[in-house]
Amino acid sequence: MAEHNLQSVAFPTLADAQIAEFGRCASAVSKIYRNGETLFEVGDRNFKFHVIRSGEVDILDYSGDVPKSLTVHLKGGFTGDISHLTGNPSVVTAVAKGDCEVYEISSDALKQALNQCPTLSDIVLQAFIARRQLLRQSSDFTGLRVIGSRYSQDTFRLRDFLAKNHVMFTWTDLETDPDVDKMLKQFNVTEADTPVIACSSMLLLRNPSNRELADRIGIRHPLDREVYDLVVVGAGPAGLAAAVYGASEGLRTAVLERTAPGGQAGTSMRIENYLGFPAGVTGSELTDRAILQANKFGARIAISSAVTSLAFDNSYCLVQLDGEDPVTTKCLLVATGVDYRRLGVEGEQHFEGRGIYYAATPTEAQMCRGAEVVLVGGGNSAGQAAVFLSGHASKVLVVIRGNDLYKNMSSYLARRLEQIPNIEVLPNTTIERMNGNGQLSSVEMLNHKTGQERTVRTPAVFTFIGAVPRTDWLPAEIERDNKGFIRTGQTLSQSPHWNSPRQPFLLETSRPGVFAAGDVRSDSVKRVASAVGEGAMAVKFVHEYLKEM
């Protein structure tokens, strides 16, 4: 969207009738703020949504070295952003500029209003999405600060975690940033303490775990210990679709996600075959929208919540989390997708996050700007990654084991790769060795047809070589095929674990009430659309099962 268009979507002016409609919201109160009074502050949790009836409200960013005004809302404007729906803390501060009169509304009442009034919902949600987009595009907005070396696995882990969770942050590279010594001094830390996380002039954490970081910045929302109708494990496209349909159809729905919502699709820089997006859509945008939608309908999403095992108590499922009490649910949907395979080259584990990457997003692209990079794999995800990286690296060498790029890649994508001048395809080739001292510096490759060896100096190898399902945490009652993918559907009525007189539903596993959807399912189509479709379909079977209980 063009910049001026984005501005007008981000900051619309409500008509008098629409202002009045917000005034009728469940918890709306009319309030007057005097000049200089604060409506809410950066970091506030459960902060209120405000519709301006008269006067002006200044929106300020305190995350940089000096406070900056980002925008001023006038009559008919409204404060807030997607944090109202996700439950995350505010990223900005709002202050009355002169005396002003507002309707003040709680986030819960706002959600209710958005569900009841489609016109207001359109205006407000589009504005929230556009505001985040503007902040992301702005080179002025600092957000959190991550200070750490490009050669540190923990720095990469923290940057990756924040990026996947759509937290805005600025990375200061210990190796290249001229101001780094000054900054370390300012926060009273040494290089040995890094990576560190800071906000404005405050040091928040030294090399935290992902969960500590999520807790400190308020983006993790542990679940209430109630009995859910549906718990979904995994917030990729299948899990998020199930959350949207489950919550919108009145089920008490919760999603448990190990790292961040989006799954594999969240790492795609352009999904071109998803219905309704002729120009393509980034995985990150699709995820952002799905999270908003699920939150709007009342689904609970808990990040940094890895599920470690599953047990049963009569007809209830007990879902065990890493380091937390179990969550109880009547139905469970397993939507844990797949993980990319390791290359199997000696010593590769030393270079994970320091030269070997399993996704190609802006986080990884920053590490290889202007360098020659190697990408292993011949499927569509490899093709998309090669196209994206060709815009950042000086050259992308695409290594495939076979001799035909068109065999596993859609022909439109294979053709595009052939047309990009700084992409070279190396057929019949494998990586034999990786070298480097701490950080990857070169790889040795072998062409099995010609016997030719080639050594390439590179800081990064990207691997997209097929996937393994994430099902090792499941008990034996949940039948899997010989590759570990979950079996579902009617044939399971013969399973020794199936204990119901009826036939299993289409997406039901060998245990009644436990369903599987998306890439983790045996014989599934590995696509965003099919994962979304299966997530939505699973909810229909959940209703059927609940009727039986």
Ligand SMILES: Cc1cc2nc3c(=O)[nH]c(=O)nc-3n(C[C@H](O)[C@H](O)[C@H](O)COP(=O)(O)OP(=O)(O)OC[C@H]3O[C@@H](n4cnc5c(N)ncnc54)[C@H](O)[C@@H]3O)c2cc1C
């Ligand atoms: C780079 C890339 C580009 C792609 N491009 C396209 C494309 O253009 N078009 C297309 O149709 N498909 C594309 N795909 C494939 C598509 O993304 C997948 O088919 C789809 O994401 C599968 O969705 P899913 O929900 O089944 O699983 P996933 O997306 O794999 O999501 C599973 C989620 O479960 C979480 N999880 C796993 N284990 C646990 C646990 N124990 N506890 C809690 N959470 C857990 C994971 O962290 C993850 O978020 C692409 C894939 C990649 C990697």
